[in-house]
Amino acid sequence: MRRPTIIDVANSAGVSKSTVSLVLQGSPQVKPETRKLVHAAMKEIGYVYNRSAANLRSTGTALIGLVINDLTNPFFTEFATSLQMALGSRGYAVVMANTNEDAALQDQVVAAMLEHGVSALILSPAYGDVSNTLAAVERAGIPMMQVLRKVDDADAKVPFVAPDYAAGGREATQYLIQTGARRIAFIGGLAGAEVTQERLCGYIGTMQEHGLQPIIKTGQSSRSFGYDAAVDLFKEHPDCDAALCFNDLVAFGMINACHAAQVRIGADFQIIGFDDIKEASECWPALSTVHCGVPEFGERVADTVLSWLQDAETPAQLTRTPTRLVLRQTTKSV
Structure with a gap:
């Protein structure tokens, strides 16, 4: 599906391309009524303003978005740390957000990440309705992976990787x-x-x-x-x-x-x-x-996302990584 452009916004709002640009830049020259009209057109056609794209191209830096459902849980924190280190060693910066199991907050942070030009999104989704999040990423046309847990709505669309x-x-x-x-x-x-x-x-x-x-x-x-x-x-x-x-x-x-x-x-x-x-x-x-x-899992997710971005290798729809039982003092010996 083709991503909407600034020209599409202008045609939908019935204004010029330069007017839309001024609205996106927050220029005080635009009348409030016109600004509302342009924002309504953007929402209607699904236009996402990539605020950082030009700067990213000039600096050679790429951003990866990481949205986690609960960073207070050490399991997710350890994953986020290993993923960030793996991506950082390959020259990618990670923009991270915690949703605290709030699907509405998830919609907000994903929209902000898309606006600021993330090249890909890695999501451990919050419980609840995630249809808005999925639709926004689809409109943006960037790679997205679900990790550690998934939602039914995305089964046929978004690659998922988790331990077995x-x-x-x-x-x-x-x-x-x-x-x-x-x-x-x-x-x-x-x-x-x-x-x-x-x-x-x-x-x-x-x-x-x-x-x-x-x-x-x-x-x-x-x-x-x-x-x-x-x-x-x-x-x-x-x-x-x-x-x-x-x-x-x-x-x-x-x-x-x-x-x-x-x-x-x-x-x-x-x-x-x-x-x-x-x-x-x-x-x-x-x-x-x-x-x-978890550390190896984070590195694997990083490799998968970068292969998708750099080499157009679309990951499998479902990937399960191995688990193993570690025996310590809270169990008996066989």
Whole structure:
């Protein structure tokens, strides 16, 4: 689809090209009524003003937009850092924004990045309606990738790359069963979210294969939820002997609850996290977890985006990277 031009805006608004240019430059010479008319035409035809394109061409610098749903989560922060370092080493600057799971804010920051001339966009989307974001990027005609999580609307349009969460869930659950655990719970992750379903399906499938009954408590992916879920779990299912957590933060909360209840972690109750953020190896006891290879993942995404930009190599619609179980002190040995 052809990107709208400044001439298209002028024709739609019924003004001259020079008038549109003055509006884009914020010139006080343009009457307020004319300015409103031009902005309305821009919105109607989907014109995106590339404020930085000329400067980028003259300096030889290129910008990559990175929009993350939750930079307060160390998993996403570690990914963003590894991606930024990989792109920076190749001469690309990264413009980064945190949406805090706000789809409306996501629309705003993506629009601003497009206006300021990003060459490509990497998106870990917020939950909610992302149709405006996808439409804006499509109009801009730049490469876009979804990473770590995806939204259904973009399945057929936007390449997606993420760790193989289902395989990680299977391996972790299988290991707990091999150690003798039989009442294994899955804790955390928003109900209905695709990334939750992916991590859940490996757990549920493995439990069913062994004739075991799943115990599922979904919710926020936080320490506080992990703590509260563990307290409830010990009351409702006193025979529960292990938990696979949606992420490491939930697992940290469960560890704290075990300390408070004087439950022997690794002996009486086993815990496996998911993601293998840096803190997982530094907490006490050290957390067994599903390693998603975040640093390597960031480098891979950088390579994929730059191959798309520089060599016109369109990435596969779906790419899954390997996971592996890392055993530490919160689980038994087989």
